[in-house]
Amino acid sequence: MLSKLLTFVVGHAAGLSEPFLRSCCNIAADLAWCFHLGSLPQLERNLKHVLGQTSHAELRRLSRQSLRSYFAYFCEALTVSARSQEELMARIRTEGTGYPNPALEVVHNASMPIAMGHQGNWDYAGFWAGQALGPVTTVAERLADQELLDDFAHIRQELGMHILLTGQPHLVEQLTDVARQRGQVVPLLADRDLSRNGVFVRAFDSIIRVAAGPAVVALDSQLDLYTVNMHRERLQAERKAQAHSPYGYVCQIDGPIAIEPYLKMPRQQAVAALTQAWVDQWAYNIRSWPQDWHMMQPIFLEDLDLNRLHHVPDDIRARMEAQQGKVTHERQQ
Template sequence: MPDRLLIFLAQHARLVPERLLRGLFLAAADFCWLFRIGGVRQLERNLAHVMPEVDHPSLRRTSRQGMRSYFVYFVEALTVGARTKEQLLARIHGGGSAYPDPAKTDIGLRSLPIGMGHQGNWDYAGFWACSTVGQVTTVAERLRDQGMLNTFADIRRRLGMNILLTGEPNITGRLTTLLREPDQVVPLLADRDLSRRGVFVRAFNSWIRVAAGPAVIALDARLPLYTVNMHREKLTGERRRQAKAPYGYVCQVDGPIAIEPYLDMPRKQAINDLTQAWVDQWAQGIREHPEDWHMLQPIFLEDLDLSRMHDLPDFILAQASKNKGGNRHEGTRAKA
């Protein structure tokens, strides 16, 4: 999507009817899906890991739902400035095994570190958490386009969130310090991190590299770790009237994962094992609602270009070689 157009729409949200914009974006999503462009092929490869039992027509139907969900997210993010608090609160509510309790009990005593993925509408989730749970601080990726970066950071700040940017000094330490204060919520989008700082974990009968951040801040702050999944739901009746939208979201909070079993482990093992624990919990939510996972980039080992990656564990190099029938993959090994 042209960045200038997105910035214009976000800055003039009140001038653009949301229903009209939704219709245009849904048409664009269907166009991309029909001709399998704009990340559709990769989305379907990712979904094939999540849904290995389904036939091709079912996979295609899910990928269409996924593209429509993804494009609608942009509509909602760009027009959120034109929504009232009442509309937004009608569009999202909490659920899951840990909400309202023990999450609500925990926030009354301490703070909540959270691992989550690119699902649903995480801007709405941040607004909901600020309004009903506690003060939200999160990290946004530093985009190359400064205008886009400022636009989306400003959107989230207007929703009540504190925003840190990747590349700022000592982010992990700042988040850990924040978590030692009461009533703080620190959700981190963590389902893909191909950098040398990422952690390889098992997911959907393969391997993915995810961010270590949720596990690190939970361990350093000595707090149990929660996970969040999001999915869309159809609105009816009074809630639909208040939301002025046909669909809303469920913010599914699960956990907590106690950190005590990990505290006596070597640091690296503790981070790896706790990361695996929250990914296992998160993956269940993806299985239940794969249509709202907005992962249009390579994430599974079979799709990664290891020659561009660094500090790869030997077991990952061995697994990649096995997947390719013994062909050697080049990539830098992790230091012993």
């Protein structure tokens, strides 16, 4: 039912009022928040890791903001075909240590691999990068609903992105071939990966498993690696009028993480170390804007099912077993 509704919105985007859809999304988010529906409990567990010691009231306040941000993303993504290029560009501004320099210099001479997470509106970020930096190639998650998958792929292609799908043969090799060309941008959503090739890294007060892709592409193409964080902001005056929206996004580009030190390491060690480096850079900025991190799935060590994970290092497995044993003991008391 939900998939049919989302597909309807995509097909009728030009005739739907964006303010009306935003209001509907806010109502839906608030209902889910009030009644702890869907993935809200997991969202709050994830936020608690980011926030550390915090009050229940503060956690609830941020989880409400996060749900509204998450629903806003779907409203914007599904109706993006009704927006002009001028509107979309007005909804994005950039900052960070990596832009405008050295990013502009990099894409003039080489290419730019980027690690990023499910924050803000990554479709807007891809559109902006295609306009300001160079052609964008990225990966979309393969969905069970083929019609919905086609809709999202079409949306991103309309924004100028070249889309590959998870599960394609030699996916990382294809991305690396693109990165070896000149002037390409290869941003990868990498903050969750439960596959056999995921990398365990330290993040916040725990351990998470993220995708190896950004590190592998950077190593194989011998390119410095960047990170992107996004958060929402209220627009004012002229920019608000140009965007036809009260909200826009800050796209924070940080880096580069120099690749040379990692090229001297053994392969597996290099992938792990470079992955930890980008996660450290990315996670630092998550703390500033946790409400715009749309992580609704289990990601932290304490929430993962040990029996369903593959290639778990011995030290991580021992920590997981100890942690889960502690939780079981506390529940029995």
